[in-house]
Amino acid sequence: MQPVEAHNPDISLASELTEQQKLQARQQCFYGCVFCGSPVFRYYQSPKSPSAVLICALHAKQLHGTFLSPSTLLERISQPFNQQRVNKPGFSFDPERRVQVSVGMNTVYADFLQSGGEQYCIWVNGQELFTLHSESGWLCFSFMLSDNTGETVIRVDKGELQLSPEHWEYSYEVNTLKIRDQQRKLQFTAQLCNDRVLLTKGQFIDNFGDGFVVEGNRVIAMLDGQKGGHYMHRIEPGRYKGGWALFNKIRHPDLVMPGNFAFVCAAKRKSSGTER
Ligand SMILES: [Zn+2]
Incomplete structure (x- = not known):
């Protein structure tokens, strides 16, 4: 078992984002939850990230519990899951391809x-x-x-x-x-x-x-x-x-x-x- 770090109070739902801020967050997180790549997510605010962070319902729950540590969150913010999917099926697509x-x-x-x-x-x-x-x-x-x-x-x-x-x-x-x-x-x-x-x-x-x-x-x-x-x-x-x-x-x-x-x-x- 990994040592369990304290409950992570640093993350909260980002309310009142402009469309532009949402677009920026989508681009920075490669259009998916930073943990699993899910294309369905909510926008969260973290003091460690200048823009909002995309996190799915499952991983938000795990962050609020003790399954995911703040350091894992930091890692994922700098390296979102979908970043590694660029050459695999992800959400970036070739406009030549249907x-x-x-x-x-x-x-x-x-x-x-x-x-x-x-x-x-x-x-x-x-x-x-x-x-x-x-x-x-x-x-x-x-x-x-x-x-x-x-x-x-x-x-x-x-x-x-x-x-x-x-x-x-x-x-x-x-x-x-x-x-x-x-x-x-x-x-x-x-x-x-x-x-x-x-x-x-x-x-x-x-x-x-x-x-x-x-x-x-x-x-x-x-x-x-x-x-x-x-x-x-x-x-x-x-x-x-x-x-x-x-x-x-x-x-x-x-x-x-x-x-x-x-x-x-x-x-x-x-x-x-x-x-x-
Ligand atoms: Zn997720």
Whole structure:
């Protein structure tokens, strides 16, 4: 057993960071937790570091306990985990190379411009529920996970964990992010790295029960809380950049869907009756 150093009071959540400060912290920590490289993290302030430090929920817990010592933290601040992953799958990516994006067993490819950009992987009635961002040659992720009722339980914005139920567990091992609830039941699984994004578990449903449930190979479209939709039309994957869109035209007649999704599920406006 390593000698246990005192509880580490030096680290605290960084509140009120500007977007610029967050960007700087992401770049300095190579877009992941300094201990494990997890692309889902919170920003922390340490007197030993001029900019904020990215630390995942698991390692923040270990720091506040006695599993990780202040000296280990210092080491990691100067040598973040992802720094060593530059030549291995990490989050820096070659703009010449496409990123494979799979949701369930369906696959599309994301091409990003050198200047950066976004790819909406899961889009439901105007809400971006799973998005890839390219930022100065690095990949980061935003997503919103919901429960059965469509209530948002987890919100991640460019990697920053902004909302999470207490006591949910996060782990990132061998490129795979897993999120478990308080009963240790798996709620989210995705392989996240620079050439591959494979989502195999998660619920992405809005307050009206519209959205997608991803369960292993299956992607189940939900409309008004019911499985399936009036339409599910599937286009040859690979030819399109976009991901999975669900568009309830009955509820959102004026909404315009941003272009080019490979998989679209829509509730069509009725030709008479309810149509305005
Ligand atoms: Zn970590």
